[in-house]
Amino acid sequence: MVQKDFELTGKAALVLGGATSLGRALAVALAEAGADVAVTSCSQDEQEEAAVNATVDEVRAIGRRGFAAAIDVTDASQVDAVVQRAVDELGGLHILVNNPDLPFAKPLPEVSDEEWQRVLAANLTAVFLASRAAARVMLRQGKGKVINISSLLGERGVINSAAYCAAKAGVINMTRALALEWAREGINVNCIGVGFLDDVPGIGEDEALKVSLEHYLPMRRLAHSQEMAGLAVYLASDASDFITGQTIFIEGGALSHV
Amino acid sequence: MGANKARQGSHQGVCHMATILDKLRLDGKVAIVTGAGRGLGRAMSIALAEAGADIVAAARTEGQLEQTAQQVRATGRRCLVAPTDVTDSARVNAMVERAIAEFGRVDILVNNAGGVTTGYGKVLPDITDEEWRVGIDTNLTSAFYCTRAVIPHMLRRGGGKIVNISSGLGLRGGANNYMYPSAKAGLINFTRSLALTYARDNIQTNCIAPGVFPVTEQMVRFWRGGKYIPMGRLGRAEELGPALVFLCSELSDHMTGETLVMDGGGMAGGQAPTGLAPRIPL
Numbered sequence: 001m002v003q004k005d006f007e008l009t010g011k012a013a014l015v016l017g018g019a020t021s022l023g024r025a026l027a028v029a030l031a032e033a034g035a036d037v038a039v040t041s042c043s044q045d046e047q048e049e050a051a052v053n054a055t056v057d058e059v060r061a062i063g064r065r066g067f068a069a070a071i072d073v074t075d076a077s078q079v080d081a082v083v084q085r086a087v088d089e090l091g092g093l094h095i096l097v098n099n100p101d102l103p104f105a106k107p108l109p110e111v112s113d114e115e116w117q118r119v120l121a122a123n124l125t126a127v128f129l130a131s132r133a134a135a136r137v138m139l140r141q142g143k144g145k146v147i148n149i150s151s152l153l154g155e156r157g158v159i160n161s162a163a164y165c166a167a168k169a170g171v172i173n174m175t176r177a178l179a180l181e182w183a184r185e186g187i188n189v190n191c192i193g194v195g196f197l198d199d200v201p202g203i204g205e206d207e208a209l210k211v212s213l214e215h216y217l218p219m220r221r222l223a224h225s226q227e228m229a230g231l232a233v234y235l236a237s238d239a240s241d242f243i244t245g246q247t248i249f250i251e252g253g254a255l256s257h258v
Numbered sequence: 259m260g261a262n263k264a265r266q267g268s269h270q271g272v273c274h275m276a277t278i279l280d281k282l283r284l285d286g287k288v289a290i291v292t293g294a295g296r297g298l299g300r301a302m303s304i305a306l307a308e309a310g311a312d313i314v315a316a317a318r319t320e321g322q323l324e325q326t327a328q329q330v331r332a333t334g335r336r337c338l339v340a341p342t343d344v345t346d347s348a349r350v351n352a353m354v355e356r357a358i359a360e361f362g363r364v365d366i367l368v369n370n371a372g373g374v375t376t377g378y379g380k381v382l383p384d385i386t387d388e389e390w391r392v393g394i395d396t397n398l399t400s401a402f403y404c405t406r407a408v409i410p411h412m413l414r415r416g417g418g419k420i421v422n423i424s425s426g427l428g429l430r431g432g433a434n435n436y437m438y439p440s441a442k443a444g445l446i447n448f449t450r451s452l453a454l455t456y457a458r459d460n461i462q463t464n465c466i467a468p469g470v471f472p473v474t475e476q477m478v479r480f481w482r483g484g485k486y487i488p489m490g491r492l493g494r495a496e497e498l499g500p501a502l503v504f505l506c507s508e509l510s511d512h513m514t515g516e517t518l519v520m521d522g523g524g525m526a527g528g529q530a531p532t533g534l535a536p537r538i539p540l
Binding site: 003005007180217223224229233243244245246248250251256 | 275277278279281282283305308309449450451453454457458469488489490491493494497499500501503504507509510511512513514515516518519520521522523525526527
């Protein structure tokens, strides 16, 4: 039965950046498909910590194991530690979802060196750190799925977002390079290009922005985080074993535009 | 590698709860699959049937369709055998009418018919008008005919899913290979135009671009068993099933105009018949 191919029973997943509605949707979907799921939040943010704790509660309510960890995803030792903890507590690491996200918009001349570094670190370096840490485990297993979360802005530019766009494009091409590097090691590296979501703080609360984005999208509606979840489950499962190095967009048709 | 065969039955603790996996079900839906008589088309028909869809199997050769139908029916679904030359628009229209008459609806169209036609391997000056026309008709015009025939029905019903099967050769060229890559690239952009046009009519159009999925021993030999594909192996027909089911399910409702490339890493770094993508020396 084709549905069985999507099941993740017996697999352990780590979702980096689990505090957003997207992180939560991905974590819960992986759990529904049968995986045990660890999620991380930003170490300096109590609201985020509460959000990932709620996500882990949901994972457990589904009947899966899980834990929440507040870490700085740009700090190698903390990333290494959370990967080790996943291995220890969940019995391995088969699925890594790299969903760190630091939205940032500012005209380029006003962007400070420090801001540039911070945006690149949070959106790109974090993906490198987590992939490196997870690869040590996955290479040993001879099997693994890395799912990077990039954005429509990794493929299309927008005004006042050079740093963010560069970082997100970096994730897309890192996806290709790592896919090749591990193509014969049983590790698939793919990427989900997320469109505009209606349930993230920036867009969800700004009615004017929301309306302008709706007009930009062929479907005339923004996506819900849950609409990314099916693809994540597919890419995490054995059903996608021959797909690697790909970025698949769910963006309401925006990339088909003239 | 391979599936984890240890898992059996449904996952504990969640078997009575509706989960995301249930949203892959296509129960009550009707899917037209062209080129369903063999190879990838047959595998995809079976996958859709396993997910719950009834199948309209269209292709030229009735004998082959009967074999597909047998396997579809073995899953408990219905299968209409519809021998059709998809390069003939009158026959395509008749096939779609018959499908609607038989099953009352069409929810899914899989434009899979196609293949390398006469003229492949010739240098350009030697290709005849007829060879060009047949190559484009088989691989691109057929999708236009089928889509044109189902769109009014899907609009009346309030939505649908169209999946075009392109190829890795829709994204790259091939020496002395003109019709197939041109048509398959056309299919990718045909997908985008359909996606834009019907974005607000709840018709999602997407595309799958399979890399090397040989269906004959000769093709396996030609591709050296996948030696030059980054993953080191060839695609397997049954691997397309889950991708197709996902694209036909409600889980992909916000996805349209996309091309899902399943090629063992080929497009990630450039696969060439002479070897792997270059390796930077350590």
